[in-house]
Amino acid sequence: PAGRAPAKKGRSKLVLLGAGVVGLLGIAYGAGLLLNHSDVPKGTTVLGVDIGGGTKEEAVNKLEKALGKRAQAPLQLSVAGKKVQLPPDRAGLSLDSQETVRGAAGSDYNPVSVIGSLFGGERVAKPVFPVDDEKLAVALTDLAGTSGSATEGTILFAPNKVTPVEGKPGKGLDVRRAMFSVKDAFRAQVETGRSNLVELPVTSRQPSVTKAELDRAMKEFAEPAMSDRITIRAGGKEIQFGPARSLPQILSMKAVDGRLVEVYDKKAIERLLDGAFEGIMITKGDGTKHEVSADDVAFVMRDALLGKTPAERTKTIDLSGQG
Numbered sequence: 001p002a003g004r005a006p007a008k009k010g011r012s013k014l015v016l017l018g019a020g021v022v023g024l025l026g027i028a029y030g031a032g033l034l035l036n037h038s039d040v041p042k043g044t045t046v047l048g049v050d051i052g053g054g055t056k057e058e059a060v061n062k063l064e065k066a067l068g069k070r071a072q073a074p075l076q077l078s079v080a081g082k083k084v085q086l087p088p089d090r091a092g093l094s095l096d097s098q099e100t101v102r103g104a105a106g107s108d109y110n111p112v113s114v115i116g117s118l119f120g121g122e123r124v125a126k127p128v129f130p131v132d133d134e135k136l137a138v139a140l141t142d143l144a145g146t147s148g149s150a151t152e153g154t155i156l157f158a159p160n161k162v163t164p165v166e167g168k169p170g171k172g173l174d175v176r177r178a179m180f181s182v183k184d185a186f187r188a189q190v191e192t193g194r195s196n197l198v199e200l201p202v203t204s205r206q207p208s209v210t211k212a213e214l215d216r217a218m219k220e221f222a223e224p225a226m227s228d229r230i231t232i233r234a235g236g237k238e239i240q241f242g243p244a245r246s247l248p249q250i251l252s253m254k255a256v257d258g259r260l261v262e263v264y265d266k267k268a269i270e271r272l273l274d275g276a277f278e279g280i281m282i283t284k285g286d287g288t289k290h291e292v293s294a295d296d297v298a299f300v301m302r303d304a305l306l307g308k309t310p311a312e313r314t315k316t317i318d319l320s321g322q323g
Contacts, residue, residue, distance in 0.1 A: 040105050044123045047191050052123065056101050063097040067127075070190045071095040075182065076197045079147035080171040083197070086182065091139040092132025093186045099128040129187055136179055144173035145255075148202060152255045153209030155222045157248040162222040164214045167207025177201040208258040217253060217260040225251060225262075225305035232300060234292050234317040235280035239273060241301075246272050250301075264301060269294035282319050292317060 040059045044052035049066040051059035071094060074085040088094060104125035145152065149170030156163045178200045185198040229242035241247050249268045253260045270293075277292035284290070300315040307313035 092135030148172040150205040172205030230304040
């Protein structure tokens, strides 16, 4: 019996030691809760950026200052060997600092995090990368039309001349697969701060514009449009556009779902107008007014271009805004 006493004393010391440790941890936990009462807990980081210890607004500002430029820098992409740039905002890609901070804010009652904050411990929060998939798909579809080795059929407008150009098969951007690559590239750029060149996936691509469609567009639009000059009138003034100089600057055609549609260069129209309709106002249906613009000229231009006689190739802009 006398030999068992030391064991009891040993157990008592262990119990006391354990109780002391628990007590100290409890005190540390309480101190951590008391001291870490900011909107965003101390030690909170996002991609290595310390945003903790202050208000949500301060955290957002810290995040924008550290990562804002990364999130706005154009993505460096390559399609079939051709280098292109894609601004994130045009592709529906962004770093949502507000949502990121909102997710990181609020008290963290995890004992490890609370006690760790007393000793400079880190609490990692995830960044929020919202994606507008529809906007991204549109941006990549536009990119597909200007990159790769495949070319689309079109019609070229030159002084007194229109020329059909058949498309050629080749490699084109695989939009569906490229969406995943671009999302990953954006996240990597924000995370690392490096704009690395990313090779986008491609696929074999055939021109969507057929020979028959080229023939149709030539016969129904291009040839009639360039057959003679047109006259546009408004408020007693007029201006002419002819096939020798101005119309080739204004007209072009682009493929939309396998069909060629005409495109009017509004900047070229504005330049060629050179104030011809200055001061002439159009009254809209709601009573507001605006000066005759390139948009108004382009609106009546198509009917004039398809006319066969000088009278049919003369159109007047409706200043009442009803036509």
